[in-house]
Amino acid sequence: MLTILVEHPLLHRILLRQPEKAFDAVVHVKNTTTTNDSYSPLSYFYGQRSTPNRIGTGSGVIVSPDGYIITNNHVIEGATKIEVTTNNNVRYTANLVGTDPYTDIAVLKITADENLPYLYFGNSATTQIGEWVLAIGNPFNLNSTVTAGIISAKARDLNTRDDKNQSFLQTDAAVNPGNSGGALVNTAGELIGI
Numbered sequence: 185m186l187t188i189l190v191e192h193p194l195l196h197r198i199l200l201r202q203p204e205k206a207f208d209a210v211v212h213v214k215n216t217t218t219t220n221d222s223y224s225p226l227s228y229f230y231g232q233r234s235t236p237n238r239i240g241t242g243s244g245v246i247v248s249p250d251g252y253i254i255t256n257n258h259v260i261e262g263a264t265k266i267e268v269t270t271n272n273n274v275r276y277t278a279n280l281v282g283t284d285p286y287t288d289i290a291v292l293k294i295t296a297d298e299n300l301p302y303l304y305f306g307n308s309a310t311t312q313i314g315e316w317v318l319a320i321g322n323p324f325n326l327n328s329t330v331t332a333g334i335i336s337a338k339a340r341d342l343n344t345r346d347d348k349n350q351s352f353l354q355t356d357a358a359v360n361p362g363n364s365g366g367a368l369v370n371t372a373g374e375l376i377g378i
Contacts, residue, residue, distance in 0.1 A: 214267045218236075252292070
């Protein structure tokens with residue numbers, strides 16, 4: 185896939201202009217959830233209930249130099265602890281600022297000693313069908329992965345009962361496992377989708 189990126193003139197321009205900026209703004213998000221409802225056979229004999237931790241991972245995008253991060257709500261839903269790892273392998277404990285389950289968006293906040301690399305917001309409303317985009321994620325705490333594609337469709341009606349279009353961008357850029365919450369950027373390197 186990388187050879188396709190380099191051969192295409194528009195994507196080549198993105199990669200040559202500021203690849204580190206886009207890569208460095210995408211982070212790995214790890215959530216830990218403690219559950220109290222699991223059943224262990226030992227609890228039957230000894231009367232003890234186990235509380236195992238569940239670990240989930242995904243990606244996120246730094247959108248301000250002071251550490252605000254956007255990710256998908258399903259990446260951090262139910263988390264009791266959230267940890268963010270930047271592209272240069274620095275780990276931070278993140279605080280949950282807010283969520284919107286309907287749009288599957290969550291906002292996190294980390295505190296760093298210096299300004300963090302971040303992505304500017306683009307205007308997804310002006311995105312055109314057929315426009316080239318990059319999907320950037322940080323799956324499994326690996327450095328950023330990049331896939332390329334085009335915008336295939338905009339504003340789909342996913343609920344036939346309400347006759348309303350939702351603000352989705354459909355793309356054929358592959359989204360790898362663990363890339364949920366990562367960045368969809370346009371040819372100017374601006375964030376147009378999560």
